[in-house]
Amino acid sequence: MEIQVDLHTHTVASGHAYSTLSENALAASRRGIKLLGMTDHAPSMPGAPHLYHFGNLAILPEELYGVRILPGVEANIISHDGELDMPTLYLSRMQLVLVGLHVICYPGGTSEQNTQAYIKAMENPFTDMMVHPGRPDFELDLERIAFMSAKLNIPVEINNSSLAKEKSGAWGNCRRFAHYMFQYQGPVILGSDAHYWDRVGEFSHALELVREAGILEHQVLNTSSERVLDYLATRRKIRPSIT
Ligand SMILES: [Zn+2]
Ligand SMILES: [Zn+2]
Numbered sequence: 001m002e003i004q005v006d007l008h009t010h011t012v013a014s015g016h017a018y019s020t021l022s023e024n025a026l027a028a029s030r031r032g033i034k035l036l037g038m039t040d041h042a043p044s045m046p047g048a049p050h051l052y053h054f055g056n057l058a059i060l061p062e063e064l065y066g067v068r069i070l071p072g073v074e075a076n077i078i079s080h081d082g083e084l085d086m087p088t089l090y091l092s093r094m095q096l097v098l099v100g101l102h103v104i105c106y107p108g109g110t111s112e113q114n115t116q117a118y119i120k121a122m123e124n125p126f127t128d129m130m131v132h133p134g135r136p137d138f139e140l141d142l143e144r145i146a147f148m149s150a151k152l153n154i155p156v157e158i159n160n161s162s163l164a165k166e167k168s169g170a171w172g173n174c175r176r177f178a179h180y181m182f183q184y185q186g187p188v189i190l191g192s193d194a195h196y197w198d199r200v201g202e203f204s205h206a207l208e209l210v211r212e213a214g215i216l217e218h219q220v221l222n223t224s225s226e227r228v229l230d231y232l233a234t235r236r237k238i239r240p241s242i243t
Contacts, residue, residue, distance in 0.1 A: 001210070005222035006201050007037030007070065008098060008131060008157065008191030014040045015047020017195035024200050025064035031201035035225040036067050037096045039074040044085035044105045054090050068225070070232075072096025074131065076105035080113045082120025091126040092242040096232070098157075098191075099124070100131035101138050111139040118145060122154045125238050129189055132159035134177045136169030142177045149186030155221050155231070156186065161193035163205035174206075178213035187231075189221045 009024050010017035019027075021038055028036045038060075041048035057071035072094045075084040084091065084099060091097055099121045101114065109117070118140060122130055133145050133156055149156045158178060162170040181188050190206040192199050210220065217223050221231060 001207060001217050001220065001223060002032075003190055003201070003203050003207075003220075003222050004033065004225045005035040005228045006033050006192050006194070007035075007096060007129065007189065007222065007228070008039055008074070008159070009037060009194045009200050010040055010074075011038060013049045013053055014195070015045070015049075019197040021060065021069070022064060023197040024194065025067050025069060027197040027200040028067045029065035033067060033201040035070060035228055036200070037070045037072055037098070039072050039096060039098050042073050042075040042085045044076050044078055045102060046104060051086070051090060054086070054094065057094075070096045072098065074098040074100060076100070076102050077117050077121050078105055079107070080109055080117045082117045082124065084121065084124065088126065089242050092239060097126050097128045098131050099127045099129075101135075103137050106138065108138060111141055114138045115141040115144055119148050122148055122152055125240060127154065128232060128235050129155040129157060131157045131191060132162050132193065133157075134159065134170055134174035135162050136173060142173065143180045146177065146180030146184045146186055149181065150184040153187060155189040156181070157189050157191040158206040158209055159191050159193050160203050160206040161195070161199065163209070164199070174209055175212065178209040178215060181219070182213045182215050185219060187221045188215055188219050
């Protein structure tokens, strides 16, 4: 399975990542990635950039080293209602909105509360994809998330970094999640979640779980940059217009 797109990468702007956009793009180009998301953490994470960072993304080139660049954000869910830590006006200007749960930014809760928060964020018209549900930081009903992914046609990530870091429990969770995704046939997306250039376009662990679960190429959105761009275009159509 060939992966052409990495939508989940961080730059120095995130505060705990160590490469520039140019370094990430060069690494992407060497790995055969055609479309690269630059998704730094939204402001509620310690060390993350100010909103002004996100307000100035339009100055970036559309392409670097032959790789198309999609600047966006990895927004944090900050409440049990699935609220995000970025004003709607800013979200409406992003080319790419990833959403996930992160320690410190989210208060924590029961499995039911966490799952509800996650699903509420999936229903947000500004959300393009959900990230790392298999991280063991918060308990989630992974079967319900896989079911909702298929129902809402929202891609949910199998995150390579969670597996590479061997966070305890991540392999078991991600393996179960991959099986549920296969069962319900929602759109799967693989993300490197690179915080350094050498991880950009690196999906070996996530691909192992995809193969194990029997997930085929047609279910994995980022096997084609055209499919990802078509999908994002359909999301742009349903975004409410904000002035
Ligand atoms: Zn990070
Ligand atoms: Zn994250």
